[in-house]
Amino acid sequence: MRFSFRERVVAALGTFILACVALAPTVLAADVSDIGFLDQTSLSNVPSFVRANRQLALYKSDLDRQFAARMRRIRDSSGQSRIVQEFQNKLAQKQRELFGPLFTRAQVAIASVASSKNLSVVVDKRIVIVGGQDITKNVVDLLNGPGEPIPPVSTPPPSSVGYVDQAQIDRIPKIKGANDDFARFQAQQQQQAQQKLRSAKTDADRQQVLKDYQATLADKQKQLIGPLVDRTRDAIADVAKKKGLLLVIDRSNLIYGGTDITTDVTSEIK
Amino acid sequence: MLCIAGILLGLAGCAHASPANSAAPAPTAAPGALGYVRMGDLVKKHPLYSQLARLDEDVQAIQLRAVGERIARSGADIAVEQTRLQRELDAAVERTRKALAARQADYAKREQAALAAALGAAGTASRPGAGTIVAGVNRAGQRQAQGVAQTAAANLQAYRQQVVEQDTRALQALQHSLGESAERMYRSKAEQLQKNEADFALQLATGDAAERLSLRTKLSNLALDDAARAQVKARLDALDRKESDALAAMKNRDTATLANEQTVLRDRLKTELGRQAAALRAQTLAKLGRRGSQTRQDLVAQLGSPALAGAGVALPASLPPDLRAKLDALHKKYQSDFNGDANRTIAEFQKTRDELAKRYRELAGIDADAQAGANKQLATLQRQRGELYEQMVAQIESEVRAIAQKRGVNVVLSPVVAPARGIDLTDEAAKDIESLHE
Numbered sequence: 001m002r003f004s005f006r007e008r009v010v011a012a013l014g015t016f017i018l019a020c021v022a023l024a025p026t027v028l029a030a031d032v033s034d035i036g037f038l039d040q041t042s043l044s045n046v047p048s049f050v051r052a053n054r055q056l057a058l059y060k061s062d063l064d065r066q067f068a069a070r071m072r073r074i075r076d077s078s079g080q081s082r083i084v085q086e087f088q089n090k091l092a093q094k095q096r097e098l099f100g101p102l103f104t105r106a107q108v109a110i111a112s113v114a115s116s117k118n119l120s121v122v123v124d125k126r127i128v129i130v131g132g133q134d135i136t137k138n139v140v141d142l143l144n145g146p147g148e149p150i151p152p153v154s155t156p157p158p159s160s161v162g163y164v165d166q167a168q169i170d171r172i173p174k175i176k177g178a179n180d181d182f183a184r185f186q187a188q189q190q191q192q193a194q195q196k197l198r199s200a201k202t203d204a205d206r207q208q209v210l211k212d213y214q215a216t217l218a219d220k221q222k223q224l225i226g227p228l229v230d231r232t233r234d235a236i237a238d239v240a241k242k243k244g245l246l247l248v249i250d251r252s253n254l255i256y257g258g259t260d261i262t263t264d265v266t267s268e269i270k
Numbered sequence: 271m272l273c274i275a276g277i278l279l280g281l282a283g284c285a286h287a288s289p290a291n292s293a294a295p296a297p298t299a300a301p302g303a304l305g306y307v308r309m310g311d312l313v314k315k316h317p318l319y320s321q322l323a324r325l326d327e328d329v330q331a332i333q334l335r336a337v338g339e340r341i342a343r344s345g346a347d348i349a350v351e352q353t354r355l356q357r358e359l360d361a362a363v364e365r366t367r368k369a370l371a372a373r374q375a376d377y378a379k380r381e382q383a384a385l386a387a388a389l390g391a392a393g394t395a396s397r398p399g400a401g402t403i404v405a406g407v408n409r410a411g412q413r414q415a416q417g418v419a420q421t422a423a424a425n426l427q428a429y430r431q432q433v434v435e436q437d438t439r440a441l442q443a444l445q446h447s448l449g450e451s452a453e454r455m456y457r458s459k460a461e462q463l464q465k466n467e468a469d470f471a472l473q474l475a476t477g478d479a480a481e482r483l484s485l486r487t488k489l490s491n492l493a494l495d496d497a498a499r500a501q502v503k504a505r506l507d508a509l510d511r512k513e514s515d516a517l518a519a520m521k522n523r524d525t526a527t528l529a530n531e532q533t534v535l536r537d538r539l540k541t542e543l544g545r546q547a548a549a550l551r552a553q554t555l556a557k558l559g560r561r562g563s564q565t566r567q568d569l570v571a572q573l574g575s576p577a578l579a580g581a582g583v584a585l586p587a588s589l590p591p592d593l594r595a596k597l598d599a600l601h602k603k604y605q606s607d608f609n610g611d612a613n614r615t616i617a618e619f620q621k622t623r624d625e626l627a628k629r630y631r632e633l634a635g636i637d638a639d640a641q642a643g644a645n646k647q648l649a650t651l652q653r654q655r656g657e658l659y660e661q662m663v664a665q666i667e668s669e670v671r672a673i674a675q676k677r678g679v680n681v682v683l684s685p686v687v688a689p690a691r692g693i694d695l696t697d698e699a700a701k702d703i704e705s706l707h708e
Contacts, residue, residue, distance in 0.1 A: 032303065032304045035681050123683070127684060127686075128682075128683060129307065129671065129684055130679065130681060131674070131679075131681035132681050160304070162690070207327075210331060237689075237690065240688050240690035241690060241691075244691075245690045246304045246690055246692045247304055247306055247683060247686045247690055248688040248689075248690055249683065249685075249686050250685070250687050
């Protein structure tokens with residue numbers, strides 16, 4: 001069978017394109033049009049949030065007066081700590097009462113908008129430098145509109161953006177132990193630096209104290225926490241690779257969707 | 271607790287950045303790619319990073335309560351002032367003691383004569399035992415006088431210590447307060463100049479950005495011959511020199527201004543401290559002088575009184591009743607006078623102590639104001655730091671947007687915890703940021 005030059009060229013091109021498609025890195029094939037973002041500060045201007053904030057401020061002002069009156073009668077430090085804790089709990093409870101339903105409603109609105117736009121993940125606006133779909137206005141409109149937002153019927157689709165809850169990772173005993181040791185060391189160094197600064201006479205002395213303080217902390221951090229940071233980072237990268245993720249962000253920057261790899265990372269670190 | 275989290279965010283992507291991603295010229299990604307940058311690294315490459323680092327250091331210094339020492343403390347001057355004050359006070363106490371002793375001896379002699387005369391007039395002087403009575407009364411009088419003088423000296427000494435201690439504390443609080451004030455003024459000036467420098471640097475960079483971009487675009491044109499390339503390069507270098515010279519000149523001027531400001535503040539502080547310390551010392555000396563003179567007057571009144579003669583003396587039973595009654599009355603009068611004087615002295619001492627305590631509290635109040643001032647300064651620095659950081663990040667983000675567009679990266683996030691297969695634009699952005707202002 002003989003092929004013309006034109007046919008050979010077409011065949012070669014077809015093979016090349018097929019090879020490109022087959023061998024191309026997944027990143028090139030990944031669709032990132034399903035990433036949305038939200039400006040959370042805009043939500044605080046929604047009337048229901050404004051009202052809740054005002055109510056909380058009034059409550060706090062009243063609570064402050066009660067707190068001051070109670071503290072005047074208590075002399076011992078343990079009693080004072082108890083009072084502080086009690087009032088902090090009261091404030092937190094009120095905050096939950098006022099904002100809990102609003103946050104739930106906002107979550108439903110975000111999920112609803114994300115679903116309607118086929119988004120697999122919604123992140124905080126602060127971490128987006130380029131691109132992404134801004135859903136802030138849609139969410140605000142939904143929250144300001146009449147009636148309750150309707151939750152989506154399906155869960156968000158699998159996302160190529162993963163996330164970890166670093167607060168949870170920090171609770172792993174050996175990481176917590178290292179963090180606590182470092183915090184103690186830092187407090188001790190800070191005290192020493194304060195004393196040295198008090199007796200420092202010149203600008204140069206003062207600068208030197210600060211430099212020494214920073215260098216000591218950096219060394220200790222490298223020694224105590226550095227290996228754990230490396231280990232955690234490697235574990236996150238491993239899990240991300242296994243799951244075929246493009247990026248992993250911190251949970252605090254995630255608003256909706258995404259792929260949670262915290263449990264896998266925690267298991268790998270332990 | 272957030273240490274590891276923070277470090278991870280800061281280091282995110284460092285370990286697994288693909289070498290291909292950092293190579294220039296970078297390949298163009300297909301539309302739909304997801305990228306990231308390590309903002310922390312980029313901020314460090316920014317030409318204004320040194321300003322940001324300085325602000326960070328200042329914030330940390332204030333947080334470590336480092337205010338007050340640099341200009342304010344002239345510890346040697348204060349020590350000299352305090353020593354001189356102490357010496358003068360010691361001399362005043364010594365003079366008072368000597369005067370009291372001389373008076374005491376003088377009154378003892380006059381008293382002895384007065385007693386002899388009183389007893390003689392009563393017709394007891396010629397009787398046997400009259401000399402014994404006079405001697406006994408006289409010894410008792412001396413003991414009494416000595417006791418009174420000792421009590422007065424002890425009161426004066428306690429008063430002196432109280433006054434000196436309170437004035438020392440007041441002086442320290444004053445010194446601290448003035449030091450804080452001078453430090454605030456200095457820092458305020460330094461911050462103002464620093465902000466001007468940052469603004470000026472940004473203004474220069476922004477002003478030349480268009481021309482620089484145009485020149486860099488020309489440079490990237492491969493068809494440019496060597497001469498033309500050299501010319502464009504020279505123009506770019508000239509732009510850099512112009513900016514760095516202008517900034518350096520401004521920094522030199524600012525350094526000189528700050529040095530001058532420091533000298534002025536130090537002189538002003540020294541003068542003010544000297545003036546207030548002198549006033550405080552004068553007040554202290556005046557108070558001690560008044561107190562010493564009052565004590566002397568009281569002692570003269572007490573020791574010179576005939577009442578002293580009968581004080582606490584066991585009088586013989588053979589004394590005539592009228593003489594005994596007269597001596598008893600004198601004794602009671604002396605006791606009453608002494609108690610009254612002692613009460614007045616205590617009341618006066620307490621009043622003076624309260625006044626000084628009040629003044630000290632007022633000065634301590636100034637110290638609290640100084641603390642509030644430091645907090646305000648900290649807030650200002652943090653605000654300035656935030657503004658500068660925002661400016662830097664805005665500029666970086668603008669560069670990142672241009673790179674992302676050029677490379678077809680649709681979405682760029684920062685920070686990320688791990689890059690996985692995302693495209694790292696950090697190195698490319700760093701080069702652009704560096705070359706923009708270098």
